[in-house]
Amino acid sequence: MSTKNDMLDLLRREALSVAEMCERLNVTRNAINVQLRQLEAESSVRRAKARPRGGLGKPAAVYEAAPGTEDLSSGAYQVFLSGLVEVLAKRLDEKALHEVMDATGRQLARESGLSKPADFETGLKAAMAAADALGASTDATAQSDGMLVRNYSCPLGSAVREASCMCRAMASFFSEATGRPATEQCLRGDRLICQYLIKLPASARRSR
Known part of the structure; x- marks a missing residue:
């Protein structure tokens, strides 16, 4: 399975940040960002509501699978x-x-x-x-x-x-x-x- 499909499979299960996807898939941040831009362009993923973080700083962007993608890989x-x-x-x-x-x-x-x-x-x-x-x-x-x-x-x-x-x-x-x-x-x-x-x-x- 490609990184792109792996990412979409993860995001169907739960909303994740780029850092969390890197950790789950054991790939670089750059690899995630490249595939993420493509998935966004295809309207396959969307930004989810940002999670509040403890302490100062801007919350990390969180992504989730968009509605209608449930059967994209269906055979x-x-x-x-x-x-x-x-x-x-x-x-x-x-x-x-x-x-x-x-x-x-x-x-x-x-x-x-x-x-x-x-x-x-x-x-x-x-x-x-x-x-x-x-x-x-x-x-x-x-x-x-x-x-x-x-x-x-x-x-x-x-x-x-x-x-x-x-x-x-x-x-x-x-x-x-x-x-x-x-x-x-x-x-x-x-x-x-x-x-x-x-x-x-x-x-x-x-x-x-």
Whole structure:
């Protein structure tokens, strides 16, 4: 584990000063300060209420883990998501499962502020940026029948390999964000490459 992760683990348990972290982790003050500045920049830690000290002098600054950091190092999400989708696939018929995936993708776009774009280009750019922020690595290429968005890194890769229906959710995400119909055309060979074809009207395709 890195010093940074060790520090965050300590600060989840109790608020500590720099000197106390140095002592607990057996590292230099400089090493703590470097990682502490990074954790503060990431909003992972915050200053806690200073402890009163006996005698004169300014109280030492005390730090604690910020709210919302409880699951930063969690590896449970993909496992839980795969299990959840597996249960849904067993409990729902195909039509109902697809409706759930479509609704999930559209809700994700709306909650990200990507619904009702000013125009297609603006919506596509914002949707790709949002996907990249989630861990995708996207590019878009014009096709004879629309625009193909390709993700070279799939944020949901482990779950998608087990339940391909999840790709419908991301297709609906791009549809909601661009205002155009989108379908998934993912490649599931040795290497997973997610692809979404966004349909464009003939007039828009001719202008490209």
